[in-house]
Amino acid sequence: MNVSALLTSAGVNTIICVGVFSLYSVFRKQPSLVSVYFGQKLAQVCAKRHGHFGIERLVPSAGWILKAWEASEEELFDIGGLDALVFLRAVVFSIRVFTVASTICLFLVLPLNYFGKEMEHKLIPDEQLNVFTIGNVKEGSRWLWAHCLALYIISCCACLLLYFEYRNITKMRVAHIAASVSYPSHFTVVVRAIPWVEEDSYSDTVTKFFSNFYASSYLSHQMVYNFGSVQKLMTDAEKMYKRFKYAHQEQHCASRLLRCGFCGGTATSFSILSEEPEISRGRSSFDGSDLRKKECGTALVFFRTRYAALVASEALQSPNPMTWVIDSAPEPCDIFWSNLCVPYRLIWIRRIAVVVASIFFVIFFLIPVVFTQSLVHLDKLKKMLPFFKDIGERKYLEHLITGYLPSVIFMIFMYIVPPIMMLFSTLEGAISRSGRKRSTCVKVICFLIWNLFFAIILTEAAIEHYQVSILDLGNPKNIPNLLARAVPSTATFFMTYVLTSGWVSLSCELIQPFPLICNLFYRYILNNKDDLTYGTFTFPYHTEVPRVLLFGLLGFTCSILAPLILPFLLVYFVLAYLVYRNQILNVYVTKYQSGGLYWPVVHNTTIFSLVLMQVIALGVFGIKKSSVAFGFTVPLIICTLLFNEYCRQRFHPVFKKTPATIMIEMDREDEHCGRMEEIQQKIESAYCQFTSKSLNSHKTTQQNESKYELDLTGIPPNLNSKLEDLEDITAPGKRTVQLPGSLVGRPTHLELDEVQVK
């Protein structure tokens, strides 16, 4: 590939991007697509439906970019929560560090690479791309100190920025904790592995235990019921409800729904069925003796103060560590009820099984990846494997196989992986949705780094140049050298990968093709003029964080070896910054958040990328026989690892435990303001196992009006909660689940910002 080909490719991709972005700017002005592009807004405000039609609705505009750019950090925090902010900080970090890296590498390293060998240079557009890589520098060159210097500058810059970001985010997390005054989770703990006493129910055992040992701070508790058995009851109830509804067409039914707690929960089936006296009396039916048998050994226990809950969750309770296991509770909307019923004694073995399964999955996924990659090199394959010779005879088949099939297979693989990892994380026994998503995120990162970065490099190396057999990899000493040889030669591939996968994925993210097609399909093919409210989706951190981190890894590892990748990467990150801000502001809702727990993941992955960059550079300096550069790189690696350890000591504990003094001060303030009573009353009803979560449950107090309109839509509660489960699992093919029109509410007063402008 030469420079002009690369530029052509970049041009084509730029045009695609600009086109898609323009299309988006038009689409978002169409009132009929409001449900696709303003899920977040829909969930928040009552908007007017039909604006006036005007020509300006068809003219592309850059207004959304401006809006995304102008949104302040506070606004983003309000809408997307701390996690969104952390994700955007990761993007900003990447922009900053790669700006520095681009400057250094393009003006210092690139010329050195280009003039690294005495050779006849063609005109720049005709020049092959590998002339710009470190592969072009001759062995023993005295100019390798410049690469080493660039390595130092990039590493130091990255570490400094990481430090400030980590410090900043730690502060934000602390402030977030201190500001979340009305969070019921602060007062609540999840008690698992309650021991079974013959004569008592679990509930009695909990009462006895806590009123014995935590008499002064224990408030009350709430048992968790076996999901399966109660769910069956719920389904029966739901059927009854439907029959009832369709038979009598009583429209005022919704207004009778009982509300459960202040978490914005809506009707339970039981309250809807209040006409039948034997199942009536709302929650009290759960306390019946028949349900007692369906209690699982898990309970939510509420305390009078935050500090008491914190302390109870951190101490080892019983001399038998397999009983009375106490964890801090997730938020009501974050809690993952079905995993709460998993017996605690199985959790450890599940966890081991999942870790083993994940490792096997990640490693053996290498086989299809390598196979797919090797298809690109069909001509070389033909020499090695005679089986492919027949295929090679037919030209059109060859084109199909080399040009089209690999990327399709690759894309399919990439869409399969996050749901599978999500399934693994579910099996692992996470008790919160955010925890499950974070765990998935980590697994996907491992997967991508191994199967996208290493597998491609090694396949390239094996097929293209060095005929390395997989068996050679057994020896760990070979790996730096192998990487050092392979990375510069695969840099071209990574460049096009950034251009296509990176840029195009952002366009896809923006235009949301799948919901868009579904919307159009329903509207124009099925001629269903009802507005479709898709389930609102939470931000897919488990696919987006790994993607951004993977591009970061590519950037770091290629920076001094093949600096040409950096400008494209920088463009990617700037676009990502705008697009993700826009999406957070408009599309995704924040039902739950982890409180910035993604940052340690980002930090650790970035440190891994840095060290990998340095190890590869070490290998390159070794191959190029530059002992000075080699010698200077070793302390850099040690310093980077020490820096990481320092950050782990200095910041990470805040992400593992909640600082006690903050809780004490919050308690004191509540006491001082006399809010304590009120809060305690609220928390006792905050957690409802058998209720549909409202669409914007976090913001109950501010947005009571809009919530009432959106909540009471008559969606059967457990259908909605099933959607929540599905949503997370099918996240990469986002918005695949749709509610049947009849069950969907009609927000009739949409007032969208763009429509207002007009």
Add this chain to the structure above:
Amino acid sequence: MNVSALLTSAGVNTIICVGVFSLYSVFRKQPSLVSVYFGQKLAQVCAKRHGHFGIERLVPSAGWILKAWEASEEELFDIGGLDALVFLRAVVFSIRVFTVASTICLFLVLPLNYFGKEMEHKLIPDEQLNVFTIGNVKEGSRWLWAHCLALYIISCCACLLLYFEYRNITKMRVAHIAASVSYPSHFTVVVRAIPWVEEDSYSDTVTKFFSNFYASSYLSHQMVYNFGSVQKLMTDAEKMYKRFKYAHQEQHCASRLLRCGFCGGTATSFSILSEEPEISRGRSSFDGSDLRKKECGTALVFFRTRYAALVASEALQSPNPMTWVIDSAPEPCDIFWSNLCVPYRLIWIRRIAVVVASIFFVIFFLIPVVFTQSLVHLDKLKKMLPFFKDIGERKYLEHLITGYLPSVIFMIFMYIVPPIMMLFSTLEGAISRSGRKRSTCVKVICFLIWNLFFAIILTEAAIEHYQVSILDLGNPKNIPNLLARAVPSTATFFMTYVLTSGWVSLSCELIQPFPLICNLFYRYILNNKDDLTYGTFTFPYHTEVPRVLLFGLLGFTCSILAPLILPFLLVYFVLAYLVYRNQILNVYVTKYQSGGLYWPVVHNTTIFSLVLMQVIALGVFGIKKSSVAFGFTVPLIICTLLFNEYCRQRFHPVFKKTPATIMIEMDREDEHCGRMEEIQQKIESAYCQFTSKSLNSHKTTQQNESKYELDLTGIPPNLNSKLEDLEDITAPGKRTVQLPGSLVGRPTHLELDEVQVK
């Protein structure tokens, strides 16, 4: 080596052992050696000095064996604490498991090995030892299922026993915690990294913080002073004291010493110097404004209840995890004051440095070990390295080098290692003596396993049979095969190692040669008739636990490969059981204990040994081409690892954290009995930074009388505390430090049990 040679060697060693044991039984009856063999008793009781002389004092007897055997577990617990009991349980576990292993292997595996190949057998005494190893079984033998069965039985038996021991010891630990009502450490936490506030002293900052956040439970605190600066003050004071003492010869000085706390602390220099008014008023002089500058950012904080202290030590206090670091406090006699002053921000880097240094030390110690080992094979070395040819010419030199030098070098190395590891652990920043000793113990175990087991096997393999170069070891897949080939052939060496190092080390432990010689030297050469009280020593867990575990490792790995080792090992463990019981009962004192924290170390090492045994067996079955046995071994390894994980979940948390409910119940009981006030008064004076620890401080309440006699000996306090430091570091060459006669007290009423019997 053939069987008769082995039996001869065993016979010689038996005779040596019997001789030494008899000698010991005579020596221990000599009143002049009381200080050597009854350090523990000396520290406890007032004994009469001079018994009657009789012929029975010169007749060997087995009475001590009977006494050691008969001592009950309660007695051992009272004298040696939980750690001693745990150590003895480890020995008992070894006896049990190797009894089973011996039975299985001698009656099932040994005959199969012996008749494994069709060959002409000589008479048993002339048979070579390798005929009894698995090396003698022919490839593809159908009888390898028996080895696999033996492997299963030994593994299952070991796991079962380990499980019961772990459960038992967990119970004992819990009971020990619940029984230790008057431990001041339960009420105390160590606060490190107190932030420096410009206008306040550290002490004021602590007061403010705890009376702000822990107002209801905070009792008081005690600052830790910079050891260096105060020590200088102390030394000056001591000089003054000496001058004062020798000038006036005031013998009644000792009776005036002020006592500090109930921890059995004795005089501070300041109280001795109470004649000089400007330094007088005991502890109050520490609070002077000049000393305020010598405060380091560490304090001991006392709480009103155990639960409050526990909770404070487990929570993360401040949003900055590098300030207000709270750990649970060690016992007053266990605390390691000088490490408390190490700035907390340096601890993590010290820890990393020590880990790196330890790894380097362990790995590079391989070089002298391999060199030493290779000297044994001088004839083979001569072929490989021409340098040795000249030496080989002179016969006597060769004998010296092959027969004598290696073991001497080896012994010297082995005596150097524990003090170096202790030094490492000190630098690591352990705040308790028991923690430091445990950390040393772990390091020594790693060292022994690597440098004694692996290094010897690999050296043997390299020189003797397979010409493996060190570079081949880079590939981890080779290691099981290599071990499988090398272990049977090194079994002979290990057998003699057990006979010599194992049996002889027990004799040494019993007869305590170094203190004995010192005693005799003082008594008969220097003609110093004064009795010598050596510093009493705590049990050297950091050398003895690793030794027992190493022999366990040898037993497991050799059991099915070379079962002849097992009887010798069993004898070793039985002797160890008797000898260590005797030593715990008579020689060592228990100044501090870790509360059974050695058991997880024992457990993990045993699991490691088991897995290693299985992996080696896997390699052997692979080499012997027995696919059935190979296939059956794989699930065994997985099950063993799962079992370990289960134990880690089920028992280990109790060894990391203290169960909260126990603390709450203890608090409640104290409250109920009205002891709380009294205890709170005591704890405030329990910790004295500048005092000599009494010899048997734990048993203060029971043994007040004897303590008074032993404590007030006028030893300058910091000289004694220096001795304590030295004692731990120089432990393998035990009792090297002696007090000058003039400073040593005279316990004049010794009543030893044997003397009483007469």
